[in-house]
Amino acid sequence: MEQVRLEQLESAGIDVKDALSRFMGNANLLEKFLKKFPDDQNYKKLCEALEADDAEAALAASHTLKGVCGNLSMTELSGLLTEQVREFRAGEYSSAKELMPKITAAYERTVAAING
């Protein structure tokens, strides 16, 4: 992976080295999966569920998104989602919802970095 690209992804909170190890060092494959991330529906589902105040659906989406981010080593985003899932589980719906601006910001930064 080119240094520029690497720095771009790192700056968006992606631990590229860790992610590469998950793809057996195959940078092309990592890129391929990163490119799928903006199309992943879980962020959209999370926003819609919160819009509709559907706590259960929000938890499911947040949880799945957290798994995806974890697998792609999006450290920052997955850290925020871990926190959100914990709040949902604790029944702290509004605290969970309050995390959304941070999550959205991190999400958009990540998507922007991926799209280059």
Next chain:
Amino acid sequence: MSMEVNKDDNMVSDMILIVDDDEINRGIIDNIFSPYYSTDEAADGLEGLSKILADPDKYCAILLDVMMPKMNGLEVLRKLSDEELTSRIPVFLITAEVNSESLHEAYHLGVMDVILKPVTPYIVLRRINSIVELFRARKRLGNRVERQNIKLLENAKKIIELNQGMIEALSTAIEFRNGESGEHVRRIRDITQYLLEHTELGEGLTAEQINNIALASVMHDVGKIAIPDNILGKPGRLTPEEFEIMKTHTVQGGLLLEKIPQLRDNGVYEYAFDIARHHHERWDGRGYPDGLKGDEISLWAQIVSIADVYDALSCKRCYKDAFPREKVLRMIRDGECGTFSPKLLKCFFEAEETLCKLYDGNA
């Protein structure tokens, strides 16, 4: 041998089912395993479960996400456990988080391992490989043991058939000496077996006992090997001295059977010895060699005794012609050829309608 191993391997699947609602997660796991396994995917618990239930033996492992729409991983696991599939296919939970309660239930339901997301390829591959290999080895071993068992049973059956063949051959060889065809011993066996299986005489006996008695009946006259040709093949009546010698075939038969160690360890032996020695005893106590009376004579010796008389009367012998059926039955009923227990006679006449068909060729 190499072909057999291949056969074992062919019966073992190499397909891993990845059940996860997120495409990226499925893709990552797929990427880890596809160099070593073929992979199949399901996008939620329900789809995964129906794929498994449709053909459980298709998969060598199931990787199950926990939080999924429609049916979550634990619910899938419960169904698989209900179907007793978790002991046949290793199931792994791959989950972003675990709480001790669901972990406990998962292991209780038979999950092989719980792997945390994000996965580390090297570790997940290692952990799943070892368990898949364990299940494969177990299955191969099971298949092989099963086939060996089938083979052992086949061999045991062959040995039993060979034994019976040898016993019949020996008995038939002895028959040949007094000019009979060997059909006699087979008919005695058939009559004995028929009376035990189709009349009240066989009550309380197991199928194995009846088979042993029938086989033993084949050997009733083996003692005749010790009787000189001039007596055995004499066309007319025996002199009293000759008859005394002829009578010793009963005791000689017992002695001969006693000397076959392999037979002595067999369930047939007790019957064979008893029948060889006592098939000329009479219900009224006037038979030989021991002069046993009534129920002192075993049931099987009594049965072979009446079968022997019936067969001798119905066929041509060196000392007599074949008698017609009516005459045979009258002679037995009137006690001209020995006395038998009333119950034995009753059962014999009941069965005789069928038994007479054995002699259709002689009639």
